[in-house]
Amino acid sequence: MKIFYEDNHIIVVEKKPNQPTQEDASNDYDLLSEVRDYIKVTYNKPGNVFVGLVHRLDRPVGGVMVFAKTSKAASRLSDQVRTHKLDKIYTAVIQGALEPQTLRDYMLKNRKTNMSRVVSKNTPEAKYAELVILNSFYNAEHNLSTVNVSLITGRSHQIRVQFSSRNHPLWGDARYNPQAKAGQQIALWATTLTFDHPTTKERMTFESHTPDRYPFTL
Template sequence: MSHESVSQIPVIYEDNHLLGIVKPVNIPTQADVSGDPDLLTLLKDDIKERYNKPGNVYLGLVHRLDRPVGGAMIFAKTSKAASRLSEAVRSRSFSKVYAAVVHGQLPAARGTLKDMLLKDSKTNTVSVVGRGTPGAKEAVLDYEVLGTGGSFSLVKIVLHTGRSHQIRVQMNHAGCPLYGDQKYGSRVNKPGQQIALWSVTVGFPHPVTKEDVVLNSLPPSEFPWNQWEDTVLSRLL
């Protein structure tokens, strides 16, 4: 993503303390081994330019989205806001709702998935393991199937824990890998397909005013999302 295309990152909320944006797909949240332009750096540069700020600009990363995932994200513009938002994440008063298109059909129209996940840092993969496995962390999510089409299901997911690759791993373990997920669903996906996972809602108490802030972003109107009417997609919010 070039410098000019910072303008392609929609800002959906901004005040002196916070910056809420819609993350484009296939851009890393922060600098990684790829060396590709990352969201944090692009947004810092943009703030510096827009407000004509000298020196370094502070922008705190409060939560992450995997590189191929897009949607609503919040950043902190002050260290105080960052620490209060991080505390909201820890105390689970920070809500995260996702949309996913998965292969197959889940066992029920709605339900809760609880698994123990173990991350392998060497391969950057996560697997479901037995309870009591050293280093494993519990992952919990609620899901609701909003529609089915062909061999796919549109699923609304509320995360209760923020484990690495959590939705992708838990859905695959439930027999419904995400559309386009090369890492956990390579048996049913083709290389080059865009993973169908989107951050639709991020909600939290404002770090200063304490008022509820809710940021929303619906998935793009392209395949596989466009298999469902807007009336169905609007139920994600």
């Protein structure tokens, strides 16, 4: 497990692609359990070890995440998520060309299929979704664009759905890109995480580099 930073209150790590953030029906070794086991073994802690889950990444997505090591830190970081003070920037590779802009939609999640879609704002249970495309670099030869995305809200599969709904699905997205091929790894990575330290209030930024593989290498 790659650790970017750790103190008595928080631990910042890199999630591996295809690892669940927390325990799910697959029973695969999830990151939350890995962090908990690391703390338990490293510091020889008896009994149950507290690790607070503050935010999530979709299973196929890798990148930087922060976990809380105390309930106070968990509460304060969760407040930052709610008030949009915890900033998340992603790097994605999408099909086609799309200029920097703000995408605003309403989304609805189907809990049976675990898939989301863009719907009318008047749809019952629809939730507002917003992201900002900070920049976009188009590769005409491959008809792909590398984009940096600032996630304003945190809806289920939000980045994947908002781009797909505009006919610019993410490369390798098995759920929302009908052109994705078997064996491809979704081109979405949580590259930057910025938040206020829960006790010192220091503004902290951590970066996780995209993998050295296609199509991130375009």
